[in-house]
Amino acid sequence: MPAEAPLRRLLLLHRDPALARRVRSLLEPAEQARHRVAHFTHLSDALTCLRIDDVDLVLVGPEPADVDQVGAVQQLGAARPETPQLALMVSPDAAGTAAVRAAGARESLPLDEADLQAWLRTIDFCLREAAITRELAEVTARLDWLVHMDGLTGLLNRKGMERALRDELAEARLTGHDLSVLLVDLDDFSRLNATLGHGVGDLVLVGAARRIRESVREQDKVGRCGTDRFVVLLPAAAPGEADVVAEKIRLAVGRDVISAGGQSLQTTASLSLTTIADPDLSWDEVMARAHFVLQQGKLSGKNRVSHAATIVPGGPVLPALAGPHMVRALLEDDVLEAVSQPIVNLDDGRIVSREMLVRGPEGPLRRPDNLFRFCQENDILAAVDLRCLRLCAAHARGLGPRPDYHVNIMPATLLQTPSPELVRALTDGRDDVTCCLEISEQQLLGDPSVLVPHVRELQQAGVRIAIDDVGFGNSCLEGLIMLHPQVIKVDKRLVRGLAVDPEMRRALSRLLRVADVLEAEVVAEGIETTDDFQVLVDMGVRFGQGFLFGRPVPCREAAPGVPDAAVAEA
Known part of the structure; x- marks a missing residue:
């Protein structure tokens, strides 16, 4: 027994019922597929049908009763963009076909040459294309879920929360509302996991996630951003409202008692509550603040909510607590010092730009390599790196009219920070700022292609890209080719x-031949002697920096456009 032909549900919009009869007489006898044509004369009725009925394809006639054909295509497409549309036209010309396609129709069908096979081929193509589009949308949604969701708890994962934080901070920038951030840490989870096993640990995590979801407001975002840590974003919370949510979460999590292996363990949580009034902070800066407040609160005991002062623009990311604390200090603006070193034209000695650098607080962390190693050990590297970039950029913009400067960034910070946020930090919206962002070749580990989209966005925004520390043991030719920098250092x-x-x-x-192929400027670093300087000039290197031309000096001592004392002496 042959299989029954598939049913195709078509909607026809046209003022004249005679056209509907003509279309039905053409399509309904077709053996390849069964067609059911619903006819409406007015757009409003067709829109109602789309909302309440399943429609596979829309046929838009040349004259709907209450709107022109192009307007009908636009409104139907806005109501059901996933449903394909075909425009029925009398002797369609190129201009008319282009107009309906621009409005959203997949194709046009001629009414004066209504060939059944041509119509069926066009309808088949549109339906197959729509099916593929739906499948792609489903796959894309699934991939997005896998990338941004935690498979165990069904909450957002770290990448999902980073995106949510960016969205909420962008909204806060528009509305002026503060954003409250809750960090929830399950007490003694590592011991529970080790004692009772990962299966029990997973049950605890799933239960805690459910309790947290039940305790927050509808507009709040919840994510799992560590083995036993959860983050809650509370946008535009009224005074005291975030405290109420935090206490609800603490009490809700504490209601769960786990029984396993003859033991009964109560789950408790310690929380930190931070209010963000600075919409330009990164995820790492916000989390550094939240982690620090949480750890300080745990010194007074677990199963409690710790509070921190509001983070305001220009203020410290971490609160000033009694006693020195290096992690806190490194995230305060006044303990890091911006210095600059001139980059000169080797032909005439003119200062053409300055590299902005950072020095740490007095002591062993004064040296940048010690400073960043300490930050990496304390999981604040990206936050400090971004803070250094902002500090350097702010000082560079104050060096005079039309500032031109270089500043460093780590690949991880480049990946984690949205490009518009970086551009804003580098230029502050000014058109007269020329900035070159230096990425160290020593840190280009793994696949450099992951950096390409971020680099292209910055280059399109007018930010120049340099690969730093090129050559002598750190070669990554693939990185140079893929990133295509404007400058090689x-x-x-x-x-x-x-x-x-x-x-x-x-x-x-x-290396100079490689740079020539890439059409990149070359800047030689570490020039200390006149002999090396002369060889570089003879080899055609145009730009350089080093102690021969000037040591890094605090920005307050660097006169814009004027050689430093060391330059003059050279």
Whole structure:
């Protein structure tokens, strides 16, 4: 017994019932598929049908009763964008077909040459295309879920919460409302997990996630951002409202008692509550604040809510607590110092730009390598790196009219920070700022292609990109080719001793040929002697920096456009 032909539900919009009879007489006898044509004369009735009935395809006649054909296509497409539309036209010309396509129709069908097979082929194509589009949308939604959701609890994961935080901070920037952030940490979870096993631990996490969801407001965002840590974003919370939600979560989590292996354990949680009034903070800066407040609160005991002062623009990310605390201090603006070193034209000695650098507080963390190693050990590296960038950019913009400067960024910070936020931090919306963002080649570990979209967005916004520390043991030719920087900065180890080392000169010559192919400017770093300087000039290197031209000096001592004392002496 042959299979029954599929049923296709068509909606026809046209003022004249005669056209509906003509379309039905053409399509309904077709053996390839069964067609059911519902006819409406007015757009309002057709829109109602789309809302309450299943429609596979819309046929828009040349003359709906209450709107023109192009307007009908636009409104029907807005109401049901996933349902394909075909425009029925009398002797369609190129202009008319282009107009209905621009409005949203997939194709046009001629009424004066109504060939059944041509109509069926067009309808088949549109329905297949719509089916593929739906499948792609479902796959995309599934991939988005996998990327941004936690599979165990069904909450947002870290990437999902980062996106939610960006959205909420953007909304806060528009409305002026503060954003409250709750960090929820399950007490003694590691011991429970080790004692009773991961299966019991998963049950605890799922139960805690359910309790947290039940305790928050409808507009709040909840995510799991660590083994046993949850984050809640509370936008535009009224005074005291966030405190109420925090206490509800603490009490709700504490209601769960786990019985396993003859033991009964009560689940408790410690929370930190932070209010954000600075909409330009990154995820890492917000989490650094929340983690610090949580740890300080735990010193007084667990199963409680700890509070922090509001983070305001220009203020410290972490609160000033009694006694020195290096993690807190590193996230305050006044303990990091911006310094600048001139970048000069080697042909005439003119300062063409400045590299902005950071020095840590007095002591062992004064050196940048010690500073960033300490930050990495304390899980605040990205937050401090972004703070350093903002500090350097702010000082650079104050160096005079039409400032031109270089500033460093780590690949991880580049990946985690939205490009518009970086552009805003670098230029502050000014058109007269020229900025070059330096990415260290030493840190280009793994696949450099993940950086390409971020680099392209910055380049399109007018930010120049440099690859720093290129050469002599850190080569990543793939990174240079894929990122296509405007500037290549030659590592000082390929510059110092250049005048006396023929092999080093050959290596630099090969690198210069690569830069020429990439059409990138070359800046030589670490120039300390006149002999090395002269070799660089002879090899065609146009720009450089180093102690020969000026040491890094605090920004308050760097006169805009005027050589430093060290430059003058050189």
